[in-house]
Amino acid sequence: VSNGAYQSAGKIVPIGAEYVRRYPEEHSTATEVKDIGAIVEEAARKRKLFSEIGVPWAKETAWFDVQGYETFQGFG
Numbered sequence: 001v002s003n004g005a006y007q008s009a010g011k012i013v014p015i016g017a018e019y020v021r022r023y024p025e026e027h028s029t030a031t032e033v034k035d036i037g038a039i040v041e042e043a044a045r046k047r048k049l050f051s052e053i054g055v056p057w058a059k060e061t062a063w064f065d066v067q068g069y070e071t072f073q074g075f076g
Helices: 002-009 036-046
Strands: 020-025 028-033
Touching: 028 036
Parallel strands: none
Antiparallel strands: 020 028
């Protein structure tokens, strides 16, 4: 699913800083998308994409058929 979504997008689209939380964790910095747990739960419950449930940072992308998809191809 993740590879299909990546292929569909055609590029990595950054998520705006207002939707991201960064905080110190041990000897590093943790980064998380705000409310991602609730977003994933709602999308799964409704069987919809993030862009279909109105997530402001989600972008509608081109259709990508994953039927028979066996190898990640990247963008190069």
